[in-house]
Amino acid sequence: MKEHDIERLHARNNQVHLSFSNIMLVFVLFFLFIPLIVVVTYSFNETKEMNFTGFTLQWYKKLFTDSSALWAAFTNSLLVAMLSSITATILGSMAAIGIKWYQFKARKAIISVSYLPMVLPEVIVGVSMLIFFSSLNINLGLFTIYIAHTTFNLPFVFLLVSARLDEFDYSTIEAARDLGATETQSLFKVVIPSILPGILSGLLMSVTMSLEDFVITFFVTGAGSDTLPLYVYSQIRYGVSPVINALSMIVILGTMALAWVCKSFLKTIAANS
């Protein structure tokens, strides 16, 4: 009888605990999504007022036809994202290969330095770069943004490609060399094809982070070189803007598409971030 009671108590406790953590999870997910849902809803609102007065697509029309400054900023963002992610992917992947298989001077130093940009607050990276560029009298603009973005993208590419290289068997290269391949041939025909998933995820991550960055860009930008986040910042400082609502909707959709594409690696990404 007594044992039976205890078992029932256990079962009930289990139930309570399980539902407590589930309730918290639902609460957190609501918390995460409510602002996004609200923004998306208002992008279809007829007036600028907060009462929902009627459905309209006029803000989208304005976004696509009458927002040249926004699209100029978007073009800048794309340009910087492409150039910086390609540079970071090439340099980061090469460094990962060198560090994985070779022994040379300053190898350990490069490994430790490559972790630092990921852990320091963005403000520090931004300020130090700004002071660096201005002490060299380098004009701030898209070029300095490109340098900054490449710098914060490098560690991520390096990390992702290194992780992929850990699974690569060095004897494959030895086999290639045995069969007469040159160093370059074995690099391009053996190593790169097999670590391509790592290289591509580094590239994708770099593009995403470059498009997303605000703080570091904010420091190293010059006149007329607004990226999209900087443009949005300049707009929202002075209150609510329905065109930005419409833009948010598109950004959120794009992010969802990206997360959907990465669906099968989400667990790996969660473990690495």
Place this chain on the structure above:
Amino acid sequence: MKWRPSELRVRKLGMIYSYPMGVWLLVFFVIPLAIIFLYSFLTRDIYGTVKYPFTLSAYQAMFSKSYGVVLFRTIWITVLSTVLCLLLSLPAGYAMARSKNQTFLLFLVMVPFWTNSIIRIFAWITLLSSEGILSHMLQGLGLLDQGMDLMYNNGAVVLVLVYMYIPYSILPLFTTIDKFDFSLLDAARDLGATKFQAIVKVLLPNIKSGISTALIFTAIPIFGAYTVPQLVGGKESTMLGNIIVEQVQKARNLPLASAFSVVLCLASTFGVLWMLKDAGSSKTKSSLSQQAKVEANVKLSHQGDSNERA
């Protein structure tokens, strides 16, 4: 004969592969950091640049009353927001790890996490501003005066900081709890522990490395936050990050900005070192937990035997 890379050749190739990134990081990351370290010991001149000799005046200025208040505020906002993130993330991460729909739940966490941070802050402004929906509802209920904002105060800063950085604590917690062997909890329960005891004495010690990772990855960016206090905070919400930007862009006091940056930098580095040390010690812990698991299993099977006999 197998091809073996000769020592010299290896050295040269390794440099060719790795030095481009090494040099890039040296020039654009290490040297800039060295410059702010140097600047933090100088004073500003009238042109907004720096002059010698070396002094500690920038560091002394940091502890003046007005900056001391900001430093103190930054610390309590960081502590409060980080604790809130962890308190929400622990049960949420646990529920995610025990769920059968892990991929879908991760998708739901990743979408807001990957959405542009400025857009997310903008979404909160939409909710909290005087003409925002939340203020509207509260005004309708008579809980808020007309035209009053829910923004421009420290509460809003903490709320939005928690929103921005909670994925940084959910993800590592989910990852470690997911690796945890839940049968240990049942074993503890069978040995007479209450659910609460099982969580505190069995689950939490086993996910310690996840907790310290979550703590550091949430606390460091919050400690250096700039955008959130700038956009949703009020005059009394200035944090360290805002001071640094203000000193660089408006006051042009580079030594003071550098001194603040050095402090932020050191705090972050110590945080990470502490985390790594903790992660190192939890490795030995996990082998201990393996042992505990075996013991628990043995006890369980004994119990099973005695039950059968009875």
